Amino acid sequence: MSGSPNNLGAFRIKGAGRLTPARTARFTFDGKSYTAMEGDTVASALLAHGVHLVGRSFKYHRPRGILSAGPEEPNALLDVARDSARRQPNVRATVQEVFDGAKIASQNRWPSLAFDVGAVNNLLSPFFAAGFYYKTFMWPREAWSKLYEPIIRRAAGLGVAPKEEDPDHYANRFAHCDVLIAGAGVAGLTAALSAAATGAQVILVDEQPEVGGALHFDASTSIDGQNGYDWAQATAAKLAAMPNVRILTRTTVFGYYNHGFLGLAERVTDHLARPGRDLPRERLWQVRAKRVILATGAIERHMVFANNDRPGIMLASAARTFLNHHGVTVGRKVGVYTAHDSAYEAAFDLKRAGVTIAAIVDSRAKPGEAVAAEAKRLGIEVLTGHAVLDTSGRLRISSMKVARIGSTDSRKIAVDALIVSAGWTPSVHLFSQSRGKLRYDEANQRFLPDIYAQDCVSVGACNGTDEIAALIDEAAAAGGGTVAMGGESKFAWTGGMIGAAEGAGADTTVKAFVDFQHDVTAKDIRLAVREGMHSIEHIKRFTTNGMASDQGKLSNMHGLAIAAEMLDRPLPTVGLTTFRAPYTPVTYGTLVSHSRGDLFDPARQTPMHALQAAAGAAFEDVGNWKRAWYFPRRGEDMAAAVNRECRTVREVAGVFDASTLGKIEVVGPDAAKFLNLLYTNAWDTLKPGKSRYGIMTREDGFVYDDGVVGQLAEDRFHVTTTTGGAPRVLHHMEDYLQTEFPDLKVWLTSTTEQWAVIAVQGPKAREIIAPLVEGLDLSNEAFPHMSVAECSVMGVPARLFRMSFTGELGFEVNVPADYGAAVWTAIRERTEALGGCLYGTEAMHVLRAEKGYIIVGQDTDGTVTPDDAGLGWAVSKKKTDFVGIRGLKRPDLMRDGRKQLVGLLTNRPSDVLEEGAQIVADPNQPKPMTMLGHVTSAYWSENCGRSIAMALVAGGRARIGQTLYVPMQDRTIAVEVTDTVFFDKEGGRIHG
Structure with a gap:
């Protein structure tokens, strides 16, 4: 050497x-x-x-x-x-x-x-x-949090997470293609050539820095008359020159999801000493492919024997890679332990490079004739029918103990490295992620793709195709074109063994590792079976086999085989663990991409945000929106400001920014029919120029969202939703339109950002906006409550709603967002000139609670029906179908005693309840108390001169007039159950 x-x-x-x-x-x-x-x-x-x-x-x-x-x-x-x-x-x-x-x-x-x-x-x-x-930490019970948990938390984890902020940046790309090929070995490159020849848009992905796959270690393959690795690089250059092909190296396809959607992680600069500031560290690719070709190859299996984890023991293919690609030998005197011919090729390569091969230990009775002959020619000792029983060495292997299988006589062979191979496992992870079903190849002890769930095809070693000529033909056919070339290779993937191979006479008390990262041994797998674990999924969780960051790529098949042996059952009947994304670990930075810092959860601002900030508004976060919470004046705290705003709205008028409400345009000849199916109440009786409050339920009958819907024309509706509900309601509508009602001619458009909405509420609301509105009679007779019209405001095209969330005379002015600030300024000036004010979300909450108006998500909790919320009147008795109608007819949703929304008045008017507080009938009952419900909304009402609250209470409406109790940490508060309307019970103010 x-x-x-x-x-x-x-x-x-x-x-x-x-x-x-x-x-x-x-x-x-x-x-x-x-x-x-x-x-x-x-x-x-x-x-x-x-x-x-x-x-x-x-x-x-x-x-x-x-x-x-x-x-x-x-x-x-x-x-x-x-x-x-x-x-x-x-x-x-x-x-x-x-x-x-x-x-x-x-x-x-x-x-x-x-x-x-x-x-x-x-x-x-x-x-x-x-x-x-599962057994050790159960006793004593009180020791878990004080003793066990702190120790376990300190011991858990691999590595130490950085505490410093990540200085790098990450990128994200979306792409579409006709064909995505995962793996750029012989099969992947051949498929890419074939697909590219048809004119298809092709993306070829490989996780290594260069294409070639197994050609990195296999020096025996030749294709089209040239060395396989050289052919791969030339082919990659040819593909890169094609305008319809994109090659991504250092990129891993880590996830295969529904409808041809794949996640790719590209390592852009991790290999560079001084990456440019403009380059991201890693890039996430989100690709939608018409067809996927999986050419992911196979993973070599290790051998399971005592002390098989010592440094210096490695896979035979790894030793070949380090030698043939990197020019590095793994040792000077190397032993080989195998159950497959491919390890012989590694021994031959090392031998020809001048490395001493101590012996090839083959657990099989007879290796392939060709490799046996070559071993003899090179003078390598081959011990067939033998096993490695154990190894020696403290920080690195120094010898292996070898014996004939079935014999008690052993010999010790000195080595400084040991390479192993138990055959090859097709890499079916992405196929499994695509929801494809596998079949077991008994002859070669491997799982192969069988039933496809998506438009994809597996080629090459991951499909069990072993011969190079057959592999090329298969990959070319998958690409859809033609490729004229041939190949020769001595390398064979077929065969091998799985399971434990400790060998006769092996000391089973010594550790034979199956899962290296989690220290799972063959003994652990057997123990799990003896403990009653008969499903591979249970065995996996009991032992943690295959649950490390390598996702069981080396350990799953061995664990499965050992379990099958213990259960005395055919291996496929034991089951196969589910391969989940990601295929290999993906950094948080790649997944998060730009969504960090200020962009992690981007704040959304209305067109009037700057004007409200200048007016001294304190803001609160509502979803992603920054909303004006209240407008304190000099010397006012929050309570004083909110009280003033509530009083002013009732006495004069107030201006409120309602731009954050979700807005969806529903258009088409079947728009009314569509809304009839999505909402509980009827829409075919609504006429253009009118609005209606609507309740939307899920299929289970529980309230999902609410809002006012205005009809602008026979085929056009302006739908409003809650601020937080806008995206999910649009998704809900699109889901049903595309899957349940595809025959309806309806188009949905989100217009939340298109319209700035200025709500003017109070006795003088009409007087404030009348001079600014052009071409519309705002009298009660011409424009009554729940009317809507398209008009002009200050010369700007507008949609004007006569509606109220305060119980006062109210209008909502919708103008294009670009004009929101100007119109807001004009309305504010007129309002303040008449003695009115700006008001924020806190005052809005108090004002609506005074009238008993609900907020979905606050006064509902996902288990509330329209009737529970006191909105049974909004459920049509004549409609035969809408989303949720069957759910509402379930006996449990119609029974007496359900939690219903009611009002609460504390015995002491100054007591303000806590939202979320529990309610009981008897404060002296023994613990655990029987809870009747909880407080959903609670405020001090300046207009009522006392506290008010709403609550969900079991059999609530039947309890009106009763006294219930709200236990608090320091005292118990008595409350009277009332209806939900606390102010203007007759409702006359809303009509002006």
């Missing part, structure tokens, strides 16, 4: 790999400085310097090394930093590319990686068997 200069690592093989020695990068690992080649991953760079120990396991703190060379890595999770502010924990060393100046640290150890105090857990492991937490 010919080594490279020491500064690049003693295990770097001169002339091997595809990296350029002249292009280097410096980095540190746990404070020690190393040199890497540009293109190295952290894993390959550390291995080049002989560093195998990179971390400690989660539960037992056992020494752990690099196991794989790809995204399935469970062990080598590191902390990667650029500077003090740019640090990310739990980065997979096998994925992270080295960049100059990288500061890399191991995790889950103290005080150092080589000497970790937490390793005492390994000695105590008999007490930490699977499911121990």
Whole structure:
């Protein structure tokens, strides 16, 4: 073996790999400085310097090394930093590319990686068997919060989350394509060539820095007469030159959702030493594809045997990747333990590079003839029908204990690395996420795609297609075009074994790991079955097998096989755990993208916001909106300001910004019919120029939203919703229009932001707006309560509603948002000249409560019917159908004793109840008390000269006149049950 200069690592093989020695990068690992080649991953760079120990396991703190060379890595999770502010924990060393100046640290150890105090857990492991937490922390009961929980919380987690604010920025892109191809190996590239030839818009995605897939490690494949890897790079260049193809490398398809929607995470600058300020760190792609081609390949399985987790033990494909792509050998004397021919190819590559192969231990009785012959030719000892019983070594493997299966005689073979392979598991994760159904291939012990739920197709190794020629034909057909090329490969995916292979005579008290990250052993799986877990989903949760950040890519199949063996049942009948998104971990930054800081929950402001701020308004958050809460004058606190505003509205008039109300334009010849189906009351009897209050229920019959609907023409309605309900009501309407009533000719348009709405309420409201309104008679006779008309206000096109949420004479002026400030200013000047004022949401709440008007979401709680809210009159008795009609007819929703909305008056007028307070019939009853309901709204009413409240009370209307009680922390308040109207019970003021 010919080594490279020491500064690049003693295990770097001169002339091997595809990296350029002249292009280097410096980095540190746990404070020690190393040199890497540009293109190295952290894993390959550390291995080049002989560093195998990179971390400690989660539960037992056992020494752990690099196991794989790809995204399935469970062990080598590191902390990667650029500077003090740019640090990310739990980065997979096998994925992270080295960049100059990288500061890399191991995790889950103290005080150092080589000497970790937490390793005492390994000695105590008999007490930490699977499911121990379900049993250990149950006694004594009172010790949970004081003793167990603080300890568990301190011990939980991998890595340390940064405390500093993330200085990087992230991006988001939306894209549409005809074909999205996940995976750019031979199958993916072939499918892309085929699809691109048809003129389709193609997006080709691969998580590695370069295309090629398995060609990174497989040097035996040739395509179209050239080396497979070289063919892949040339093909990528050809595709990149096509205007209808987009290639995204360093990008992972992490989620496959309904209707061809996929989530992609692109690592844009994580590999750069000095990324430009204008570049995002990562980019989220949200792609809608007509068709998806899955070419995601296969994941190599490890072997399960005693102490199979020592540093220096890794997958055979990983050893080939590090050698053939990075030019790094994993050791000088390497052992091989396998149940599949592919590990032989790794041994051959290492042998030809000058590495000593101590022995190939094959659990099968007979390997493939070709590999057996080549092993003999190269002088490699092959032990068929043998098993590795155990390994030795403290911080790195130093030997393996080998015996013939069924024999008690063993031998010890010295090694400094051990590569393993139990065959290959097709990567069906995305297929499973798409809701496709799998079938079990008994001959090769693997699950393969079977029944598709979406327009997608699996090709290549992920579909169980093993031969290169068949793979090319299959991928070309999936692309829809034609590709004329051939290929040859010695590599075979078929076969292998799953389950435990401890071997005869193995000490089963020693740990044989199935899930490396969560320290789940074969013994744990067997214990779970003995404890009564017969479903793989139960076994998964009892043991946590497959629940780590690697999502069981290596462990799921082994766990399933061991469980099936214990249950003595065919493997498919035990079940298969569900593969969920994300395929690999995705950072919060990628998902959040621009939605951080001020953009995390963007504040929405009405067109009159600045004018209200200048008027001294205090604002409150209502959903995303900033709404004027109250307008304090000098010397006034909130209570004094609200009392003045309420009194002024009743005596003179007030101006209120109602722009935040949801507004939806419902247009079309079937608009009235559509509203009839969505609301409880009738709309076909409404006439243009009139409005009506409407209640919307869900299918279960409970109140969903309310608002006033104005009819502007036979085929046009202006629908208002609650401020917080606007988006969900529009979604609700669109959902039913598209799925239940697609035959109706109706169009829905959100117009919330189009109209600025100025509510003028009070006895002098008509006098205030009359001079500003053009072309409309505002008299009671010509424009009565609940009228609507299109007109002009100050020369601006407007929609004027005669309506009220205060019980006073009221108008709502709707003008285009751009003119809102000007019209507001004019109305405010006239109002204040007549002695009126501006008022905010708090006064609005008090005024509406005085009249018993409800607010959906405050006086309702998702279990309230229209009748419960005192709005039974708004449910049509003549309609045969509307959303919620069947729910309202359920016996439980019609029974006596349901909670109903009533009013409450405290015995002491000055007592203001707390909203949410519980109500009881007898304050002296023993605990737990029987609660009759709760207070929904409670205020001091200046106009009533006392406190008022509304509440949902069991059998509420039948209790009117009774005395109930509201227990508070320091006292109990007696209340009288009343109706919900506290002011102007006759309702004459609303008609002016």
